[in-house]
Amino acid sequence: MQTSFRVLAIETSCDETAAAVLSFDAGRLTVLSNVVSSQADLHAAWGGVVPTLAAREHVRNLVPVTGRALAEAGVTRDDIDLIAVTAGPGLVPALVTGVMAAKSLAYAWKKPLLGIHHIEGHIYANLLTSNQMGMDAPVFEFPVLALVVSGGHTELVLMRDHFRYEIVGETQDDAVGEAFDKVAKMLGLPYPGGPPVSERADRGQAEAAMFGLAFPRPLLDDDTLDFSFSGLKTAVLYRLKKDANKVKDDAYVTGVCHAFQAAVLDVLVGKTRLAVERFRPRTFVIAGGVSANTALRARLQEMLAEEFSETRFMTPPFVYSLDNAAMIGAAAAYRWSLASPEERTEGKDRWRTLAVEANLKMAL
Ligand code: KG4
Numbered sequence: 001m002q003t004s005f006r007v008l009a010i011e012t013s014c015d016e017t018a019a020a021v022l023s024f025d026a027g028r029l030t031v032l033s034n035v036v037s038s039q040a041d042l043h044a045a046w047g048g049v050v051p052t053l054a055a056r057e058h059v060r061n062l063v064p065v066t067g068r069a070l071a072e073a074g075v076t077r078d079d080i081d082l083i084a085v086t087a088g089p090g091l092v093p094a095l096v097t098g099v100m101a102a103k104s105l106a107y108a109w110k111k112p113l114l115g116i117h118h119i120e121g122h123i124y125a126n127l128l129t130s131n132q133m134g135m136d137a138p139v140f141e142f143p144v145l146a147l148v149v150s151g152g153h154t155e156l157v158l159m160r161d162h163f164r165y166e167i168v169g170e171t172q173d174d175a176v177g178e179a180f181d182k183v184a185k186m187l188g189l190p191y192p193g194g195p196p197v198s199e200r201a202d203r204g205q206a207e208a209a210m211f212g213l214a215f216p217r218p219l220l221d222d223d224t225l226d227f228s229f230s231g232l233k234t235a236v237l238y239r240l241k242k243d244a245n246k247v248k249d250d251a252y253v254t255g256v257c258h259a260f261q262a263a264v265l266d267v268l269v270g271k272t273r274l275a276v277e278r279f280r281p282r283t284f285v286i287a288g289g290v291s292a293n294t295a296l297r298a299r300l301q302e303m304l305a306e307e308f309s310e311t312r313f314m315t316p317p318f319v320y321s322l323d324n325a326a327m328i329g330a331a332a333a334y335r336w337s338l339a340s341p342e343e344r345t346e347g348k349d350r351w352r353t354l355a356v357e358a359n360l361k362m363a364l
């Protein structure tokens, strides 16, 4: 087991070009640099991410972003022991740019390479907490239950050990982040929709009551761990059609945001409660961009503290909630530290073979 090494990680699965350098020292992860160049403004004009535009921007940004990550970490290529990159899931033209860059570096610098699952990265972002001297490094105590909530995924994942994933519940249609983005679009709020909708939701209780706004909580009362958000999105759409004369009223828009988020949070908290009851995890983590939602964090933390005090609650620090490369480096560092000699040898040859997979599955 190699206990001390440095990782250069690259992430380009969607609209963020990101690179980071991390050190792994006897189980302690330290982020030496974390550079993210967001294209959100570019895609906002289109109301969503345009894959070919994203790829073009990644090609433009990858070299400067990676160079900055190395410079800010104060390292050169000689100090890097491992290269990691998001291999999927995501937008193929976007993923390809990062994977090609990582393969080229691995070949030219003669370094081992690991392809990482994007969601695995979001889960391992939870180990990037409290890197202060004198504090214990955060660890997963198994079983771990992860609520994965991003723009493309909504699922409950049970881990009985590192890298052992069992999807115990998932959305039948839209992802939560996608629902936030679509509701924002209907309301004329900017892309990505999570931040503006949640900001209004957090202060919109009185407005929701004033306009009598309330939306359904899909699948909340059935006893599966599955989710559905397309019906909720449609309920918002119908209500906006019915209230066509009010949609220009700022207070009305704020009220819709509150009522929508309240429905989403009730479902996410309800399904998490059911999963914790069923699996009694020792650690619970939130993963993915929607984990940046402060009301969601607070509701889940409160529910666990009140009802399941034996389950420890973890969230990624805000800077690692949205897409970034430090989380990819964190997952890669754990994989490398636990890799067998054969896996190490394979890693050295991976620059030849690593392929992008749009629908990459998390390995069991
Ligand atoms: O993980 P992420 O950065 O990218 C994907 O892997 O999809 O997640 C992005 C999603 C977007 O749908 C965005 O609207 C949502 O996360 N999001 C939020 C918040 N911040 C970002 N959703 C709800 N509340 C937030 N504060």
Ligand code: ZN
Residues within 6 Å of the ligand: 118, 122, 150, 151, 288, 289, 322, 323
């Ligand atoms: Zn993500």
